[in-house]
Every structure is written in structure tokens, then in C-alpha cells.
Amino acid sequence: MTAPLYIRLKQSIGVEPQSEIRLKDVGRVTGPVHLKRMMEELVLHHVSKEDQNIVVIDGFTIVEQIVVLFPNQEIELIGPAHCVVHINKMKAKPSLVIVALIWLLLFVGAAMAIMNFHYDVSMEPVQQKLHYMLTGQEEEHPLWIQIPYSIGLGVGMILFFNHWFKKRFNEEPSPMEVEVFNYQENLDHYAAVNENKVENQHEDR
Incomplete structure (x- = not known):
């Protein structure tokens, strides 16, 4: 044998x-x-x-x-x-104008989402209260808190997605890569079930 x-x-x-x-x-x-x-x-x-x-x-x-x-x-x-x-x-190679419009749309949408979130959780009054607790003075725009906070928010997003343009900080996949992988795996599973001609022929019988 x-x-x-x-x-x-x-x-x-x-x-x-x-x-x-x-x-x-x-x-x-x-x-x-x-x-x-x-x-x-x-x-x-x-x-x-x-x-x-x-x-x-x-x-x-x-x-x-x-x-x-x-x-x-x-x-x-x-x-x-x-x-x-x-x-x-x-x-076909994508048009630079279309790419720029999509980038601008996503940028404005992300900015609006972040601003609306901070408005919903009353971030500005919290920062004003924090300034008063630390200094004993009332300030409408405590920039010494708001500016580092804004910079930290951007840095945190970069670290969260583990990318700076094409540079990776470590080998761990970013959340976006994991979601793309899961989407591709689900797409392949769907195709295997619904596009499989062999299985479909047996079901037709």
C-alpha cells in the first residue's frame, strides 16, 4: 500500500x-x-x-x-x-482630486465627531474646573491644559493605530488591520458557501 x-x-x-x-x-x-x-x-x-x-x-x-x-x-x-x-x-489609477475630496471628507467628519463627543461629555467645563482646583483662579480658556490634551489626543490615536504613515512602531497588528482581516475572512467564508459550484450542484439535486 x-x-x-x-x-x-x-x-x-x-x-x-x-x-x-x-x-x-x-x-x-x-x-x-x-x-x-x-x-x-x-x-x-x-x-x-x-x-x-x-x-x-x-x-x-x-x-x-x-x-x-x-x-x-x-x-x-x-x-x-x-x-x-x-x-x-x-x-484604474484613482484620481488625485477624488482622493483629496475623500481625505477632506474623512478629516472633517472625524473632527466633528471628536468635537461633538467633547461637547456631550462637557469637556470644557471639566478643564475649567480642573484649572480652578489647581490654581484657585477661574479661566474660560485654560490653554495650558487644553493644548497638551489636544496634542496627547493626536499622539494617542497614532499609537492606537500603530502607524505613522508607512512606519510601524511594533509587530502588533493595529485595530484597523484586525477588522480588515476579520472582514476578509468573513467574505471568504461567504464566498466559499455561496460561490461553491460543487456544493450548489449537490443542493440542486
Whole structure:
């Protein structure tokens, strides 16, 4: 009896249009050396215009293709049952005017959100009261508190998001990166369930 062939599929990958998707692209293969090299080059799908943006490579389809070539070969699938393939279509370069307008909109929106929050929690009276407690004098605009507070707010946002332009302060992912990762994982799971032609064919039956 031959040694088993182990296949571990990736969660998702990106490919170029009109390319061939091989087994080595969607997962890792281990087993007998001569069989491993052959299986890694196994063509699973040819990307065409009909595929649009997403193709789901089902593990069951891979097993079927290998069984046709090697009927007596034992195959073990490890990890995800599908691999979601994202087709990287050519995108037009964004206009600088549009980018500037979006940046301005986000900047003004963030500023309004921060100001409304401080108004709701009565931040200015709190700072005035703090100034009175520390100095014994009433001051309408205690700038020695407000200016450092404003600077600290900006620095705190930079540290929270762990980025200064393209520079990272440490290897810990920022909250935004975690949210993007969770969104991509949910998107891949949705695509695997709803775009899987193999599963849909079985349901239609």
C-alpha cells in the first residue's frame, strides 16, 4: 500500500486573469516525492472571463481529479475544505482630486465627531474646573491644559493605530488591520458557501 498524500488548502489566494491555477498555488502537498512533484503541477482551473472576481476551489474536486489519475492512492485533506481564489483585475489609477475630496471628507467628519463627543461629555467645563482646583483662579480658556490634551489626543490615536504613515512602531497588528482581516475572512467564508459550484450542484439535486 502506498504512503498517503497529504494536502492542506490555503484559505484564499490571489491570481492574475487568464492564468492557470495549479495545486501548488492553492495548497501545500506532502507525500511520496515522485507523486508530490506531479501533484503540485496538477492544473485545477483555467481562469476565464466568466469567472468574474472569485473562484472557489473545492477540496472534493481536487480529490476527484487525483483519484482519476491514481485510483489506489490514499488522500488526506487537512485544514480548510475550500480555497477562495480572488482574481486581481486591472484597476484604474484613482484620481488625485477624488482622493483629496475623500481625505477632506474623512478629516472633517472625524473632527466633528471628536468635537461633538467633547461637547456631550462637557469637556470644557471639566478643564475649567480642573484649572480652578489647581490654581484657585477661574479661566474660560485654560490653554495650558487644553493644548497638551489636544496634542496627547493626536499622539494617542497614532499609537492606537500603530502607524505613522508607512512606519510601524511594533509587530502588533493595529485595530484597523484586525477588522480588515476579520472582514476578509468573513467574505471568504461567504464566498466559499455561496460561490461553491460543487456544493450548489449537490443542493440542486
